[in-house]
Amino acid sequence: xxxxPLKVMISGAPASGKGTQCELIVQKFGxxxxxxxxxxxxxxxSGTEIGNKAKEFMNAGRLVPDExxxxxxxxxxxxxxxxxxxxxxxxxxxxxAQAQSLEKLxxxxxxxxxxxVPDEILINRCIGRRLDPVTRKIYHIKxxxxxxxxxxxxxxIRPDDTEEKVKSRLEIYKRxxxxxxxTYLKIMxxxxxxxxxxxxxxxxxxxxxxxxxxxxxxxxxx
Ligand code: AP5
Numbered sequence: 001x002x003x004x005p006l007k008v009m010i011s012g013a014p015a016s017g018k019g020t021q022c023e024l025i026v027q028k029f030g031x032x033x034x035x036x037x038x039x040x041x042x043x044x045x046s047g048t049e050i051g052n053k054a055k056e057f058m059n060a061g062r063l064v065p066d067e068x069x070x071x072x073x074x075x076x077x078x079x080x081x082x083x084x085x086x087x088x089x090x091x092x093x094x095x096x097a098q099a100q101s102l103e104k105l106x107x108x109x110x111x112x113x114x115x116x117v118p119d120e121i122l123i124n125r126c127i128g129r130r131l132d133p134v135t136r137k138i139y140h141i142k143x144x145x146x147x148x149x150x151x152x153x154x155x156x157i158r159p160d161d162t163e164e165k166v167k168s169r170l171e172i173y174k175r176x177x178x179x180x181x182x183t184y185l186k187i188m189x190x191x192x193x194x195x196x197x198x199x200x201x202x203x204x205x206x207x208x209x210x211x212x213x214x215x216x217x218x219x220x221x222x
Contacts, residue, residue, distance in 0.1 A: 003201040003216045005086030006208060007108070008032060011180070012115030014169040015125035016193045017200065021115070024201040025088055030095065032082040032137050038136070059166055061165035063094060063172060073104045077107060093127075096179035103183065110211045112184035113204060115193035116191060119170060126166040130155035137144050 004028060010018050021034065026033050040058060043051030048074065054064045063069075073092050076082065089109065093099040103109070128141040133156055139146050146152040152211075161167065181188055189207055193200055 009109040016115040099183040
């Protein structure tokens with residue numbers, strides 16, 4: 001029995017742990033991880049036209065204009081690997097207009113996961129976050145320190161991870177989150193993101209296995 005590929009959306013405030021959980025979800029379910037933040041950072045570092053436009057917004061902790069991000073995401077979602085293996089969309093939609101763009105194209109997830117974490121913890125997580133530019137792995141100076149001195153020496157800090165910018169990103173998130181979740185209320189699953197990452201993943205995993213089962217059943221009966 002071959003089940004339909006899973007389509008998953010993951011949302012949550014800055015540093016709620018989306019990227020961290022996505023690493024674990026991809027390992028287990030083989031979905032194509034589409035992170036708008038990662039795609040945009042890649043455009044910025046290669047100095048493309050999109051990157052040059054996006055850079056100032058990102059560095060200020062503001063949203064990049066919808067038309068830039070939407071074109072990028074819909075192109076990526078329609079590629080063969082995402083269609084065949086299923087997708088895990090991280091960081092999109094981030095506004096009501098973005099959610100509506102997907103609705104118009106009839107692109108809908110099977111489940112909408114929201115990671116819930118208190119503000120003061122988010123700020124701490126951002127300030128301690130470090131990225132490995134080689135493996136793209138996410139670390140934290142206290143919570144998840146790098147495994148070796150060699151990795152430690154090459155870690156980088158995101159330009160939008162200062163306390164002031166984190167606060168502005170959080171503000172924008174809060175302003176938009178209700179309007180976005182109104183589009184996905186029926187499939188919304190809130191998860192307590194203020195726990196050890198393995199524990200959070202166990203819960204996400206059980207939800208995804210359930211969704212997989214449900215889509216299999218629908219295929220059998222339909
Ligand atoms: P994006 O990269 O999406 O940033 P974000 O939403 O602010 O999310 P983060 O990447 O900050 O956090 P995360 O939830 O992935 O947490 P992580 O796992 O790293 O977007 C960046 C920018 O791009 C935006 O500001 C905007 O300008 C632009 N952009 C992107 N999408 C856009 C869109 N759709 N429209 C317009 N503009 C867009 O974890 C954080 C830290 O906490 C890490 O150090 C990690 O090690 C640690 N940690 C994780 N889990 C745990 C845990 N359980 N316990 C303890 N520590 C943990």
